[in-house]
Amino acid sequence: MTSSPEVVQLSEVRASCTQCAWQTLCLPASLDGTNLERLDEVVRKRRPLRRGEVLYREGLRHAALFVVRSGTLKTSTTLADGDTQVLGFHLPGEIVGFDGLVDEPHHSTAEALEDSSVCEVPVARLAEIAAQIPLLQQQVYRIMGREFSREQMHAVMMGRRHAMARLALFLHGLSERRRACNHDPDSLHLSMSRQDVANYLGLVIETVSRLFSRLQSLGVLAVDRRAVRILDHAALAELAQGEEDSRATA
Secondary structure, eight states: OOOOOEEEHHHHHHOTTTTTHHHHHHHHHOHHHHHHHHHTTOOOEOOBBTOOEEETTTTOOOEEEEEEEOOOOEEEOOOSSSOOOEHHHHHHHTTGGGGTOOOOOSSSEEEEEEBBBBEEEEHHHHHHHHHOOHHHHHHHHHHHHHHHHHHHHHHHHHHHHSHHHHHHHHHHHHHHHHHHHHHHHEEEOOOOOOHHHHHHOOOOOOHHHHHHHHHTTSEHHHHHHHHESSSOOOHHHHHTOOOOTTOOOO
């Protein structure tokens, strides 16, 4: 039997999950107790997602946003030729589901890359309450803008001519996203496979593996399977801008 979603108390979320996006969305310093209680009524906690479990599927309607509380999610879409295109990777504190905002079928599938957990936020109820709380509405728009800007980074990566610049920009972006959640920006755990990274960057897996080895030999990264440590942020940032020199040319 499937248990019904439980209501999440935001006070508990703030105390136990410092990276959760609701720490930003609920504006605890600005909303009074009554408004926080009203927002409490909207947020629902889902059961933890197991690795490989699908949160929502392309072509189906599910008018809700999902805040990643732990783990990592991957979004992807099916192309006309049947191939799969990875659209993004979503870390704790980030939100997925924007493509189903207006009661349209999702244009992507969201899948857990590792054991994860999310909070579900029904869009209609959130919109109803946000319309009555100006500060909350402003913050919702702010978060939407941030998420859409992050999606545009994929196009920026694909516009990089050099494969090294694409990978460097990807890793630099992950680092900055961890920094924004008050996590160690130097330590990356790549829960996604090298094949997923290659698909996302428009490269082949052999190129991605070779570039990781190259970055390690240059002293930019320390790589131990899926554990990556950034040793030289300045060099990584330069490579992300496409400023390759003779040392980095592969």
